Amino acid sequence: TRSTRPQRLLKAVQKHATRGDPQSVISAIDHFCRHSEWAMNIGDEKGSILDSVVSEVNPEKVLELGTYCGYSTVRIARLLPPGARLITLEFNADYAAIARQVIIWAGLEDKVQLVEGASEDWIPRMKEHFGIETFDFVFLDHWKDRYLPDTKLMEDCGLLRKGTVLLADNVICPGVPDYLAYVRNSLSYKSCYFKSHLEYTKAEDGLEKSVFLG
Numbered sequence: 556t557r558s559t560r561p562q563r564l565l566k567a568v569q570k571h572a573t574r575g576d577p578q579s580v581i582s583a584i585d586h587f588c589r590h591s592e593w594a595m596n597i598g599d600e601k602g603s604i605l606d607s608v609v610s611e612v613n614p615e616k617v618l619e620l621g622t623y624c625g626y627s628t629v630r631i632a633r634l635l636p637p638g639a640r641l642i643t644l645e646f647n648a649d650y651a652a653i654a655r656q657v658i659i660w661a662g663l664e665d666k667v668q669l670v671e672g673a674s675e676d677w678i679p680r681m682k683e684h685f686g687i688e689t690f691d692f693v694f695l696d697h698w699k700d701r702y703l704p705d706t707k708l709m710e711d712c713g714l715l716r717k718g719t720v721l722l723a724d725n726v727i728c729p730g731v732p733d734y735l736a737y738v739r740n741s742l743s744y745k746s747c748y749f750k751s752h753l754e755y756t757k758a759e760d761g762l763e764k765s766v767f768l769g
């Protein structure tokens with residue numbers, strides 16, 4: 556039967572990228588999405604904004620919601636200091652299988668723990684299962700109707716500390732209006748918008764950076 560788009564994306568990585576070289580994996584995926592088949596990776600333009608925020612925060616403990624094919628996982632993990640850890644949650648087993656291989660091709664498997672399951676089931680288990688006290692940086696790029704409930708769940712589970720940075724993809728397209736209203740109006744967050752474009756297109760999109768104030 557016909558292969559899936561994530562399978563074709565992985566083949567492009569294994570064909571064009573150098574094992575152990577995260578930048579070549581990023582470039583191979585961006586080339587595939589720009590010239591072969593669009594896919595919902597954050598992409599190179601918003602990806603550069605992600606890079607700058609990760610470098611500024613220099614986090615030890617990172618949570619990513621929504622792995623997909625592992626593009627942003629590789630972008631983040633390649634910038635982490637030795638000993639830092641990224642936990643990434645993915646609901647779809649087929650996507651998770653592809654992402655695992657992309658992460659291994661990039662040589663970043665020692666920094667990344669990919670967990671299959673739903674964020675709402677795993678967020679409450681971060682402390683007892685992974686020994687996580689709080690996260691320094693959270694990247695939200697999963698189901699758009701889960702951004703707000705999962706943020707409230709992270710607050711309730713005590714996973715955010717004074718200064719934790721949340722970075723949310725797609726706040727314009729597809730859009731997360733309820734999440735935006737919350738982080739922009741809540742006295743518990745200092746929020747700002749980074750205007751950009753939807754990956755591999757000219758449509759407007761952007762990232763919202765929100766610092767938890769405790």
Ligand SMILES: O=C(NC/C=C/[C@H]1O[C@@H](Sc2ccncc2)[C@H](O)[C@@H]1O)c1cc([N+](=O)[O-])cc(O)c1O
Nearest residue numbers: 595621622623644645646647650673674696697698
């Ligand atoms: O729909 C989008 N993203 C949803 C992503 C969802 C990803 O997260 C899990 S769901 C999950 C993971 C963990 N826990 C619970 C659920 C899915 O299996 C998928 O891997 C999207 C759409 C567009 N677009 O242009 O249409 C552009 C984008 O950048 C997007 O991110």
Ligand SMILES: [Mg+2]
Nearest residue numbers: 597696724725
């Ligand atoms: Mg996205």
